[in-house]
Amino acid sequence: MTFPSDLQIARSAALKPLTDIAAEMDIGPHLLEPYGEHVAKIKLKAIDELADRPAARYVVVSAITPTPLGEGKTTTTVGLGQAMRRIGRRATVAIRQPSMGPTFGIKGGAAGGGYSQVVPMETLNLHLTGDFHAVTAAHNLLSAILDNHLFQGNEAGLDQHAITWRRVLDVNDRVLRNVIVGLGTHTDGIPRQTGFDITAASEVMAILALARSLSEMRRRLGRIVIGYTDDRRPVTAEDIGGAGAMAALLRDALKPNLLQTCENTPVLVHAGPFGNIAHGNSSVVADLIAIHAGDYLVTEAGFGADMGAERFFNIKCRASGLTPDAAVVVATVRALKAHSGRHHIVAGKPLPEALFAENPDQVHAGGANLRKQIENIGLHGVTPVVAINAFPGDHPSEHAAIAEIAGSMGARAAVCTHFADGGAGATELAEAVAEAAQEPSAFRYLYPDDAPLRDKIETVARQVYGADGVDYDLAAARQLDAYERNGFGRLPVCIAKTHLSISSDPTLKGAPTGWRLPVREVRASVGAGFVYPICGDMRTMPGLGTRPAAHRIDIDAEGNIVNLS
Template identity: 55%
Template sequence: DVEPFGWYKGKFALGLESRLTDRPLAKYVNVTAINPTPLGEGKTVTSIGLSMGLNRIGKRAIVTLRQPSQGPLFGIKGGGAGGGNSKLFPADEINLHFTGDMHAIGAATNLLAALIDNHLARKATPIIDPATVFWQRCVDICDRGLRKVQTAVGDGEKWITRTTAFDLTPASEIMAILALATSLPDFSRRIGRILVGLTPQGDPVFVDDLKVTGALTAILKDAVRPNLVQTLEGTPAIVHAGPFANIAHGNSSVLGDLIATRLADYVVTESGFGSDCGAEKFFNIKCRVSGLRPDVEVVVCTVRALKLHSGQFAVKAGKPLPPELLTENLPALRAGAVNLQAHLEILRQFGVPTVIAVNRFPDDTDSELEEVRKIALSAGAADVAVSTAFADGGVGAEQIAEAVIKAAALPRNFQFLYGLELPPEEKLRTIATKIYGAEGVDMSPEATDQLELYRRIGFGNFPVCIAKTQYSLSHDPKLIGRPKGFRIPIRQVRLAAGAGFLYAL
């Protein structure tokens, strides 16, 4: 059921997930974090390390992760395959072209854009109003010259021009569809449901209406198949799909998790950035589609990141750290720990036991680690464990593994944050107030009109995905710690009809 892709990679067979349903479900563990800082919290390192630690203490474990993007790889963030002695193998191939899934998504996205332009130029039916075309091209590198472009199609005498843009491939709707599809037929249905634009009369035009669903599915037929690699210690790793968590829903594929949870005792997955971004979308979007329910939530933090959230230090990525950040400072730690407390309160609303994983650095003192432990336990954490997986591999994550096993035995009362029957405005307000701690949302006239359109064409009951900064609980990256007294501005609301959610900007 695994087809080799070179020496160290493989792809699962289509339909495998449906042939495994008679097997017991694994314990399902999601790893998230506090609001990240330019230093990085080591979430992927911890996820990989936890899977290796579980295997070391006799539990069959699989880790499921997103495919890295070349945009962040060649930008400020770097690779996404772990680091030190807690990483995937072969990391260089995973970080670059891997099995070609990212390129296939780009090809399909740009093919659809080309077909739309051809449809406009030929004035084919159904007629599409050029001003209403929602679809944009994509590219997997950070290219400022393509952030806004003007296209022109025509016969040389009469041109149709319009302003459009290139998205990053991980932010494209086809990437979201790949991550949320439950089978190849479901994937094809979702592709056909993509909203292309509107007719001059205001009626929706979908990919199915253009008769190109089959062509797009054909390009992506192998990209739908989850990828199998391994960690440095031989733990199986399913790396599939790569939507960002700040401007998309930020989780690896449903298909990968459906396979993994039937093949292991424990499945460790990861949602992007903090619990206000990836984890909220994991619960309210991914888990609705997959039908899987998490048994344990792990929150990764570092002592230095908690100090930074005190607002007493200035740090920039790539620059040397201020010496005072590397010395013991319990008052700064306590001041910044309000961010950790906020994330514990967020997760408590979903009814899942939470373990705090402190990713230890050499300059962390025992007093600081003990202070984090006291703060986390008093805020409702089921347990607190220290990880040295970066330096020590799986043995450095055994403490987290033991804590996760104990937490998985605790009762859970999983619940979604909102019901799908709520109006989208109310869903947005619920996330803003209960997750971000905002006083409310401010909808622009454009966003209000867009929601009215989506209701009219039958898509008002989708879950919502808010695109916001990962660095703050708020919409403003400068508001670190636990900001108060702010409101979330909603400029636009876009429809990802194929993926199955509304996303607010």
């Protein structure tokens, strides 16, 4: 029998009224703003109304270093949330909103998968409540104000060669990576080279995810550095009069979106910061609501534990004041076999046939990556649990190999079949997470606020990535010195590197040693509140592949969306 598509499963789900879903979170209808029949925004005053209620156990879902196909982290997050109900606990799930760039590209949507997904999946993957469009509009409004400021005389004294603010769009469009604006007549503006990033890479998106309130969001927007003067003085959005209007455009976008899973578990979907150059986590305001709305709050962090989880601990937790009780590390047989160095997995192409042959020795050969990611969770004093995300074609001996690797690190492990079986397929994981979350917490940041930026970078490179040290290009060294002089030294660091290796080289699998982290450039997201060293070539505007999903997605004669995955 053919397994139904995600879209077929989503459409067969029996959805409950959102007032019932909100009631499970002890949220009354007066706090909801309906967007159609199955989506609502939650008013920010819910944070204060729920604040006196007991705090839920806070669980973050991360992963080993993934293949280009991903390893089911969102699906596991949703499945775990559903499984909590099956073991008698109330859970709320919090995830990022998908970007339409990957939805119409290769990766597809990000609603989970199979019987562990967020519904309605079409709405989630296409527009939702327009938060991404609000971020796009606010970001580009500041771009327009910036270019108008130059045209009107450049009172702030911006050096046109030191302008760092670009434009954004929520599509994959490589031809926009580098553009020249202001061409035409004198009244068409000042010609200069700039470019576009994808909306998820906008600093405005990172701010939306980290702000705790409207007033804090307004302050953060004002601190955005859009460029520098000839003498390297930073010029901010406040300096050129753009922050207030941006806040007005984002007022409603700061309210998190309420949806549900296939099994009617409450889900807050909010913000979608890029996982490479930003923190890659859903919003603080969603967590501040959900942490008082049940027994467990299950959220996820982008990419592997060396990236999303490290940033969750050292950036998001600093912003929210919340501390996690347990962390899940999602592992798959196919990814660990890939980390053995004997298989090459390419997005958009069939998996190698040899990957499906029973071979627990290859799982053990790639196990160094899992051991290091478990260690990375432990560095922050958080108890890890390994979720063995089972795929068709796996063998029990290979699952046993993953459990042995986890056991050698003192971590619990559970085999999960939540893609095919929904919450029932993740009850063993839910029990393990519940046990782990009851253990005494010893959460700690990796570095203090007052450590110099170079020390922070070195700490992450050595302790989390396993590097022997850090090498700075001359430009990067000068930028770090300038940021320290400008008062940005207390900010945490968000190291932009490949997500396909713990190292900065995507070809290095497992847990590489004997290498040094190369930092070629350093940028400051002062409004968002972090400094990001760039290690390698980071594409902040993806392109479409040979056969993007956009070629397949359509509507049928009744107006239903088809071929969305």
